[in-house]
Amino acid sequence: xxxxxxxxxxxxxxxxxxxxxxxxxxxxxxxxxxxxxxxxxxxxxxxxxxxxxxxxxxxxxxxxxxxxxxxxxxxxxxxxxxxxxxxxxxxxxxxxxxxxxxxxxxxxxxxxxxxxxxxxxxxxxxxxxxxxxxxxxxxxxxxxxxxxxxxxxxxxxxxxxxxxxxxxxxxxxxxxxxxxxxxxxxxxxxxxxxxxxxxxxxxxxxxxxxxxxxxxxxxxxxxxxxxxxxxxxxxxxxxxxxxxxxxxxxxxxxxxxxxxxxxxxxxxxxxxxxxxxxxxxxxxxxxxxxxxxxxxxxxxxxxxxxxxxxxxxxxxxxxxxxxxxxxxxxxxxxxxxxxxxxxxxxxxxxxxxxxxxxxxxxxxxxxxxxxxxxxxxxxxxxxxxxxxxxxxxxxxxxxxxxxxxxxxxxxxxxxxxxxxxxxxxxxxxxxxxxxxxxxxxxx
Amino acid sequence: xxxxxxxxxxxxxxxxxxxxxxxxxxxxxxxxxxxxxxxxxxxxxxxxxxxxxxxxxxxxxxxxxxxxxxxxxxxxxxx
Numbered sequence: 001x002x003x004x005x006x007x008x009x010x011x012x013x014x015x016x017x018x019x020x021x022x023x024x025x026x027x028x029x030x031x032x033x034x035x036x037x038x039x040x041x042x043x044x045x046x047x048x049x050x051x052x053x054x055x056x057x058x059x060x061x062x063x064x065x066x067x068x069x070x071x072x073x074x075x076x077x078x079x080x081x082x083x084x085x086x087x088x089x090x091x092x093x094x095x096x097x098x099x100x101x102x103x104x105x106x107x108x109x110x111x112x113x114x115x116x117x118x119x120x121x122x123x124x125x126x127x128x129x130x131x132x133x134x135x136x137x138x139x140x141x142x143x144x145x146x147x148x149x150x151x152x153x154x155x156x157x158x159x160x161x162x163x164x165x166x167x168x169x170x171x172x173x174x175x176x177x178x179x180x181x182x183x184x185x186x187x188x189x190x191x192x193x194x195x196x197x198x199x200x201x202x203x204x205x206x207x208x209x210x211x212x213x214x215x216x217x218x219x220x221x222x223x224x225x226x227x228x229x230x231x232x233x234x235x236x237x238x239x240x241x242x243x244x245x246x247x248x249x250x251x252x253x254x255x256x257x258x259x260x261x262x263x264x265x266x267x268x269x270x271x272x273x274x275x276x277x278x279x280x281x282x283x284x285x286x287x288x289x290x291x292x293x294x295x296x297x298x299x300x301x302x303x304x305x306x307x308x309x310x311x312x313x314x315x316x317x318x319x320x321x322x323x324x325x326x327x328x329x330x331x332x333x334x335x336x337x338x339x340x341x342x343x344x345x346x347x348x349x350x351x352x353x354x355x356x357x358x359x360x361x362x363x364x365x366x367x368x369x370x371x372x373x374x375x376x377x378x379x380x381x382x383x384x385x386x387x388x389x390x391x392x393x394x395x396x397x398x399x400x401x402x403x404x405x406x407x408x409x410x411x412x413x414x415x416x417x418x419x420x421x422x423x424x425x426x427x428x429x430x431x432x433x434x435x436x437x438x439x440x441x442x443x
Numbered sequence: 444x445x446x447x448x449x450x451x452x453x454x455x456x457x458x459x460x461x462x463x464x465x466x467x468x469x470x471x472x473x474x475x476x477x478x479x480x481x482x483x484x485x486x487x488x489x490x491x492x493x494x495x496x497x498x499x500x501x502x503x504x505x506x507x508x509x510x511x512x513x514x515x516x517x518x519x520x521x522x
Contacts, residue, residue, distance in 0.1 A: 246478065246481060246501050246503065247482045247485075247501055249478055250478065279479060283455070283456060283457055284456060284457045284458065284474075285459070287458070318498070322482065325482045325486055326486060371477060
């Protein structure tokens with residue numbers, strides 16, 4: 001179908017294309033696609049009218065939220081649709097159904113809902129209600145935005161004051177990835193591109209260990225949420241500070257997960273654990289940009305022998321992170337992402353994730369730490385926010401994505417895995433090992 | 444020195460609606476300076492002022508405010 005120029009709302013930026021390459025791979029595996037999810041556990045049924053009104057206002061102010069993702073040549077664009085999609089859905093637990101089962105089954109169905117890219121809404125809002133359990137759930141297509149953007153959208157919905165809501169999305173900055181790329185002259189971009197390539201080549205000298213040892217094809221994505229108590233969270237933060245200092249709480253989680261995986265499957269093939277993590281180009285506390293991905297990738301890689309020694313592991317991660325930033329590797333992937341956005345999705349996907357050395361998967365797991373969320377518990381329209389969690393789809397391999405955030409002084413861990421490559425029993429075992437590592441109770 | 448630090452932090456790392464209202468004693472960590480931001484700030488300081496700030500000194504007391512940052516840098520410039 002032909003697309004008129006005036007129907008194009010926005011071109012995907014290089015970081016959006018980066019997430020789209022993974023969307024392609026997830027879809028090829030028969031799963032829903034590269035979707036991110038953000039859930040709020042609420043105290044009661046919220047003010048639905050106010051919520052609906054803010055969602056409508058949001059979709060009108062940010063029309064990309066109602067767009068359709070279309071391909072023109074090799075590039076992808078957000079385009080206008082003739083009929084705007086429904087963005088807000090309500091699901092109520094039937095009287096004859098167990099409430100917990102209803103919540104779990106409904107979330108599971110939403111997360112795994114399959115639609116073509118063109119039909120799928122960039123973002124959907126779901127309200128699940130029942131006699132006692134209430135959840136507000138946001139599911140977005142990754143090319144539409146990143147986790148920090150979802151956090152901003154939620155803040156928008158939680159802002160009661162009309163004037164304050166108008167401040168969101170201002171000033172209009174466009175893609176921060178393109179802004180940053182625009183700061184370099186062409187020869188500097190080539191220099192950065194080579195630096196990024198050399199860095200990846202160096203990582204690829206070691207074959208990455210995979211979290212599961214199954215050859216079964218993935219059938220569906222599942223997730224397990226584990227919430228630590230306030231006292232446990234305080235202990236984790238204290239230990240993180242002690243081991244990796246003020247600059248590396250995320251590195252503490254990464255290191256602990258590497259050790260937990262090594263203990264779970266000490267015989268899995270490979271030489272090192274390798275975890276990609278996103279570095280967001282947004283300024284902290286800024287209310288813009290609302291949509292789009294504004295991230296660059298970094299990697300944490302630790303050889304197996306260093307993972308086995310807790311002190312050595314954290315010293316390694318800390319030194320690697322400092323070195324990467326000293327060498328300005330935090331921006332080195334931008335030209336690679338720009339170049340990648342001109343490739344076909346399949347070609348780009350291979351370069352993104354497969355090791356040039358072994359041709360195998362580079363990532364041992366996906367990782368994202370959103371940090372401490374500062375959304376006031378009483379700001380949601382008509383209900384208190386009791387807890388939050390994130391979830392996301394992931395490629396196979398590695399078939400495991402680990403997400404973390406702290407809300408109301410409680411660390412929440414989200415284990416996302418593709419079944420039957422991994423299963424709930426394995427994840428429960430992994431969490432026990434992870435908890436012992438986080439709390440410093442493991443040897 | 445504090446002007447350069449303010450410019451870098453407010454232009455690159457943390458959004459403050461009215462930077463003029465943010466005093467040199469106000470809490471940068473509370474304002475949103477996160478771990479990645481601290482690392483990038485340290486790299487900026489080391490390049491700009493020719494000092495090496497030891498990893499062991501990356502503590503809240505040294506990065507909490509513009510005044511604390513200045514004192515930290517001066518200790519190493521003079522040392």
